[in-house]
Structures are given as structure tokens and as C-alpha cells.
Amino acid sequence: MEVGEASCLVECKHWQEPVDFSPIAKFKVRVDRRPPAALGLMFSVKGFTEPALREAYAQPLRNVLLWHGRDVSLALRGGMRAALGAKWRKAVEEAQVDYELKAEDLR
Helix, strand or coil: CEECCEEEEEEEECCCCCECHHHHHHHHHHHHCCCCCCEEEEEECCCECHHHHHHHHHCCCCCEEEEEHHHHHHHHHHCHHHHHHHHHHHHHHHCCCCCCCCHHHHC
């Protein structure tokens, strides 16, 4: 998937429970095999478990952004390019790999 200038590897989880860290770690390995400029976007309708998020911050998840269900809804309404830009800015500026988008991020 390409969003503007960004090339993204995407994985979606439509599970009944939040995603734990194991699928995130496996996805990170796939992203790490790509050129350094590639971004990994993991979407989860039910979000991520607290232990998964703690582990995501303990492990360096360079170039992987975690998207919650609300992020997807906002991105569909406000534009994927703007949503990706907002999430990437938070990742770079504040090291937030799971930043949850707000409507004002897409204005």
C-alpha cells in the first residue's frame, strides 16, 4: 500500500479480543526485512492488550505503527494520508507507536 510518498506493509486483525504482542513481533520481523523507508501499519479493530503495548514500548518498534479501531474510523473520514502523517509525527516526536488519533489531528 502506498500513502503519498510512504510505502507501507499492512496487517489487519479483526479479532474478537485485543491483539497480544506475538503478532506484533512477527509483523515487525516482516517489516524489518524490507528497505528502511518502509512503514508497517498494524490495524486491530479491538485494539491491543496492555501487556502488548508495554512490550511494544520496551522493544524498539521502528517503522511500525499500531492502529486502533477508532483510528481507522477517523482515517476513513479524514483521509488516510493525514492520519498517517499525524501518527508518524507522534512516533517521531514522542516515540508513541500506538498514538490514538483525535479528530483535530486531521484538520
